[in-house]
Amino acid sequence: MAITASPDVSDINLTDLETFVERTPHDWFKRLRDDAPCYWQDEANGRGFWSVTRYEDILTLQKQPLLFSAGVGGTSLDDLTPEQVESRMSLLDMDPPRHSRLRALVNRGFTPKAVKVYENRIRSLIREILVETMPLGEFDFVEHISVELPMQILSDIMGSPIEDRHTLVSLGDRLLGNTEPDFVGDLVKDQSDLSQYAHLPFSSPAALEMFDYALGLADLKRNNPGEDVVTILINSELEGDTLSEHEFKLFFLLLITAGNETTRHSMSHGIAALLQNRDEIARLCADPTLAGTAAEEVIRYATAVHHFRRTATEDVELHGQQIKTGDKVVLWFTSANRDERMFPDPNRFDITRTPNKHMAFGLGGPHYCLGSHLARLEIKVWLEELVPYLPGLYLNGPVDRMRSNFFNGIKRIPVRYEGASS
Numbered sequence: 070m071a072i073t074a075s076p077d078v079s080d081i082n083l084t085d086l087e088t089f090v091e092r093t094p095h096d097w098f099k100r101l102r103d104d105a106p107c108y109w110q111d112e113a114n115g116r117g118f119w120s121v122t123r124y125e126d127i128l129t130l131q132k133q134p135l136l137f138s139a140g141v142g143g144t145s146l147d148d149l150t151p152e153q154v155e156s157r158m159s160l161l162d163m164d165p166p167r168h169s170r171l172r173a174l175v176n177r178g179f180t181p182k183a184v185k186v187y188e189n190r191i192r193s194l195i196r197e198i199l200v201e202t203m204p205l206g207e208f209d210f211v212e213h214i215s216v217e218l219p220m221q222i223l224s225d226i227m228g229s230p231i232e233d234r235h236t237l238v239s240l241g242d243r244l245l246g247n248t249e250p251d252f253v254g255d256l257v258k259d260q261s262d263l264s265q266y267a268h269l270p271f272s273s274p275a276a277l278e279m280f281d282y283a284l285g286l287a288d289l290k291r292n293n294p295g296e297d298v299v300t301i302l303i304n305s306e307l308e309g310d311t312l313s314e315h316e317f318k319l320f321f322l323l324l325i326t327a328g329n330e331t332t333r334h335s336m337s338h339g340i341a342a343l344l345q346n347r348d349e350i351a352r353l354c355a356d357p358t359l360a361g362t363a364a365e366e367v368i369r370y371a372t373a374v375h376h377f378r379r380t381a382t383e384d385v386e387l388h389g390q391q392i393k394t395g396d397k398v399v400l401w402f403t404s405a406n407r408d409e410r411m412f413p414d415p416n417r418f419d420i421t422r423t424p425n426k427h428m429a430f431g432l433g434g435p436h437y438c439l440g441s442h443l444a445r446l447e448i449k450v451w452l453e454e455l456v457p458y459l460p461g462l463y464l465n466g467p468v469d470r471m472r473s474n475f476f477n478g479i480k481r482i483p484v485r486y487e488g489a490s491s
């Protein structure tokens with residue numbers, strides 16, 4: 070019988086980014102869920118944080134957004150002054166009621182009915198991308214497919230010119246991939262002093278370029294209004310006032326990064342999981358109506374955002390641990406989505422998994438992903454259109470993972486397409 074070594078809790082270091090390059094440490098998370106469900110993690114460059122890893126616990130914390138606040142310290146692990154928190158505060162980092170007012174501005178554009186309008190556009194775009202890419206034979210799935218679809222759809226929604234998409238993708242990479250040398254060169258967050266940028270989202274100078282881009286687009290839309298989100302934002306009223314320029318820039322940056330990178334990495338994990346589980350390809354090809362449950366499983370299995378951080382606003386006890394006012398508390402969605410208390414055989418990639426009430430979009434709190442219906446639709450249609458190609462598609466080298474304990478990113482997936490089977 071194979072014996073899987075279980076790591077010692079004292080060996081677990083969730084700030085060790087090299088481990089996240091190699092794998093998502095599901096072995097660590099299982100150990101924590103079983104033996105230390107509220108676990109104190111020291112940080113070399115920070116105050117340390119509590120890690121919450123069980124599904125039910127995260128749900129309980131999410132339901133108390135004022136006790137476990139996004140607004141007090143922000144949602145990243147950075148230790149910030151109140152001024153820095155305020156200066157980088159987007160929708161994601163706000164507490165109710167301020168959060169609810171801002172979210173109401175864009176909510177209507179992201180309901181299931183509103184995003185359904187994009188279905189035909191998504192389908193024709195994917196068909197075009199696949200027809201263009203597959204004849205290459207050997208290619209990087211990330212560059213040619215995962216990067217293209219979400220950003221092109223987002224360009225339509227935001228009203229940004231399609232030819233700017235690679236600029237926006239690269240800015241998004243530098244922002245969310247601020248610990249990945251391939252994206253930021255020497256400005257790697259855990260190895261450089263980025264304190265001069267701490268007032269900017271992700272402590273990243275790329276935010277300034279994204280802000281400039283947002284202002285340029287807003288000018289364009291003032292002269293040429295459309296039905297896009299940027300036109301809505303620049304004309305919107307908030308408490309009888311318009312959105313300030315700063316609020317607009319932060320909102321734009323959030324929508325571009327949240328709407329693009331998450332869906333891209335989910336697709337990349339999805340294709341890797343399918344190519345490593347060819348039985349699931351056979352099931353999907355035999356019955357393409359499984360694309361809906363398969364999309365949900367891709368999103369769970371990928372869990373593109375490993376965690377978000379909250380700050381305790383009162384002393385509170387969890388599993389016998391004393392969380393103090395001001396402590397950082399990290400919600401590990403990636404662990405919740407493999408919690409065996411919630412998901413039978415959680416490490417199995419099962420495209421018919423039902424029920425599948427995963428936490429990849431968050432759950433139970435006010436910050437539940439605004440774009441969840443859009444992401445689900447994109448991934449479902451993408452799977453439907455991939456079906457004819459899947460039997461002839463193979464992994465052609467190792468999957469290259471991003472260096473990050475925040476985003477579960479994939480940089481490259483070499484694949485080989487051998488043509489449709491007869």
Ligand code: HEM
Pocket residue numbers: 131160161162172323324325327328329331332335368372373374377402428429430431432434435436437438439440441443444
């Ligand atoms: C598979 C793709 C996606 C994943 C895994 C994902 C994941 C998440 C997560 C985990 C949160 C935070 C939830 C919480 O703190 O409780 C979030 C929030 C958010 N997401 Fe997504 N997301 C995805 C796609 C999208 C798309 C396509 C958009 C569209 C623009 C989007 C826009 C947002 C926004 C604006 C927020 C902040 C909502 C708020 O604070 O009220 N996301 N997402």
